[in-house]
Amino acid sequence: MQIEFYKYQGTGNDFIIMDNRDKRYDSLTRQQVAFLCDRRFGIGADGLMLLNTHPGYDFEMKYYNSDGRESTMCGNGGRCLTQFAYDIGIDKTSFSFLAVDGPHEANINEKVVALKMNDVNQVRHDHGDYILNTGSPHYVQFTNDVMHLDVYKKGKEIRHNKEFEKEGINVNFVEQTELTDRIIVRTYERGVEDETFSCGTGVTAAALVSAHNDSGFNRVEVKTKGGLLSVEYEKKGDTFKNIWLSGPAVKVFSGTIEID
Numbered sequence: 001m002q003i004e005f006y007k008y009q010g011t012g013n014d015f016i017i018m019d020n021r022d023k024r025y026d027s028l029t030r031q032q033v034a035f036l037c038d039r040r041f042g043i044g045a046d047g048l049m050l051l052n053t054h055p056g057y058d059f060e061m062k063y064y065n066s067d068g069r070e071s072t073m074c075g076n077g078g079r080c081l082t083q084f085a086y087d088i089g090i091d092k093t094s095f096s097f098l099a100v101d102g103p104h105e106a107n108i109n110e111k112v113v114a115l116k117m118n119d120v121n122q123v124r125h126d127h128g129d130y131i132l133n134t135g136s137p138h139y140v141q142f143t144n145d146v147m148h149l150d151v152y153k154k155g156k157e158i159r160h161n162k163e164f165e166k167e168g169i170n171v172n173f174v175e176q177t178e179l180t181d182r183i184i185v186r187t188y189e190r191g192v193e194d195e196t197f198s199c200g201t202g203v204t205a206a207a208l209v210s211a212h213n214d215s216g217f218n219r220v221e222v223k224t225k226g227g228l229l230s231v232e233y234e235k236k237g238d239t240f241k242n243i244w245l246s247g248p249a250v251k252v253f254s255g256t257i258e259i260d
């Protein structure tokens with residue numbers, strides 16, 4: 001089968017995207033997705049997305065991790081897919097799309113793609129660390145000197161501990177900088193089973209638990225290995241709403257590939 005693909009990245013979190021409005025890629029197998037995402041034998045990416053149609057929405061997002069399995073919400077993926085929708089002619093600046101965790105809004109403004117995330121109503125406190133779901137499950141641990149941390153080793157340990165082994169969890173290491181509204185985040189992603197350059201739902205989780213205003217509006221700037229994102233939200237206790245994740249989403253290249 002010949003595949004027409006597009007490669008996008010959002011702060012270095014990279015994705016293969018396929019236009020599936022005519023359903024031609026409906027029967028992709030787990031092995032085929034894993035092959036396409038393989039950085040040596042395939043195209044190479046952290047994940048793969050199909051842009052599907054869905055009544056009442058501009059499009060539907062289907063997301064697979066690089067291990068070939070369909071997974072939960074991907075924040076950078078949602079931002080890249082919105083830019084892709086615009087690039088293929090869905091000519092809007094405000095989109096509404098359906099993802100695995102429900103409806104999302106997204107806006108494009110001067111090369112910044114902003115994605116509205118679902119409200120978060122629960123944060124679990126775990127020995128000074130945090131566990132929360134921002135569309136995907138996240139573990140957040142604060143640390144010093146995050147750029148020198150062995151994220152692969154430490155992230156893998158937490159992801160595979162008894163509690164998380166079966167479902168998996170994404171693990172974020174966060175450094176609070178001297179500026180109250182700026183943090184640095186590095187993430188070990190389940191399903192990639194490695195550190196990625198950025199993780200949108202992870203950055204969101206880290207920004208929520210880094211609030212500098214406990215009752216009201218917050219804006220947190222987040223530095224990742226692949227660039228800068230920002231997260232805006234309203235906080236009341238452990239509930240968060242009007243959460244917007246914003247940053248660049250860029251087309252890298254497109255092409256065709258033959259797969260068995």
Ligand SMILES: N[C@@H](CCC[C@H](N)C(=O)O)C(=O)O
Nearest residue numbers: 071074075076136199200201
């Ligand atoms: N890179 C993503 C998260 C993708 C899903 C994650 N690997 C999982 O399976 O939970 C993002 O930008 O949010």
